[in-house]
Amino acid sequence: MKNYIKTGFRLINQNIWLYGINAFLSILSYVLGHGPLEKNFFVVVIGIAIILIGLAFSFSLPVFFQILHNHKSLDLSFIRQTTLQNTKRLILPSVGFYFVVSFFFLIMTLGLKIPQINATRLMSIIFWFGSIFLLSFSFFFSVKKEGVIKSFLKSINYTSRHGEMLFLGLIVSSVSVIPAVFFPANQFTSFVYNFGSVYLWYWFLASAYLFWQDHPE
Numbered sequence: 001m002k003n004y005i006k007t008g009f010r011l012i013n014q015n016i017w018l019y020g021i022n023a024f025l026s027i028l029s030y031v032l033g034h035g036p037l038e039k040n041f042f043v044v045v046i047g048i049a050i051i052l053i054g055l056a057f058s059f060s061l062p063v064f065f066q067i068l069h070n071h072k073s074l075d076l077s078f079i080r081q082t083t084l085q086n087t088k089r090l091i092l093p094s095v096g097f098y099f100v101v102s103f104f105f106l107i108m109t110l111g112l113k114i115p116q117i118n119a120t121r122l123m124s125i126i127f128w129f130g131s132i133f134l135l136s137f138s139f140f141f142s143v144k145k146e147g148v149i150k151s152f153l154k155s156i157n158y159t160s161r162h163g164e165m166l167f168l169g170l171i172v173s174s175v176s177v178i179p180a181v182f183f184p185a186n187q188f189t190s191f192v193y194n195f196g197s198v199y200l201w202y203w204f205l206a207s208a209y210l211f212w213q214d215h216p217e
Helices: 002-014 016-034 041-069 076-111 116-131 134-143 148-161 163-182 187-214
Strands: none
Touching (some): 002 041, 076 134, 076 148
């Protein structure tokens, strides 16, 4: 796995502008959600759209890595087209996911009488567990063009059979989720922390993609 991590590191730093796009979308969604107009309806709608576009771009990265790894040129029009296509594919699943999460949260807080702060932490732990599989999810979703549910089920199967992928997923998910849940920070440190977590995702996703290329099954 060490060689894949090294090669992934070289690949992303040779194309650091992709990280710039990813970081920009992540920071923009954060600013819109924590700015003075965070409760404004139009800002909320724009913020949700930016989050979806950011997710779609992140999940589209394996397609871009595939082109770059084959030493082909990657133009902005292809990036825009691929990202928008995957954004459309995420809209309905995201709406369904929101209602499912809201339903379970209400069950915990109203039905089971779990304090809201504990319910929030429990949901965050569930999200952390699910995020372990997002690296391989992006391969099936963007490269194989599978649906969201099918991609996630395949990613669970693939990650559970490859300890190397599980290792990368654990690191990325832990760095991204655990500090935010158990060690709340102020807005400035959270803003700075975003840059590091996005870079780690970018780096390990490239490494995981290279591993997946050699171990597709």
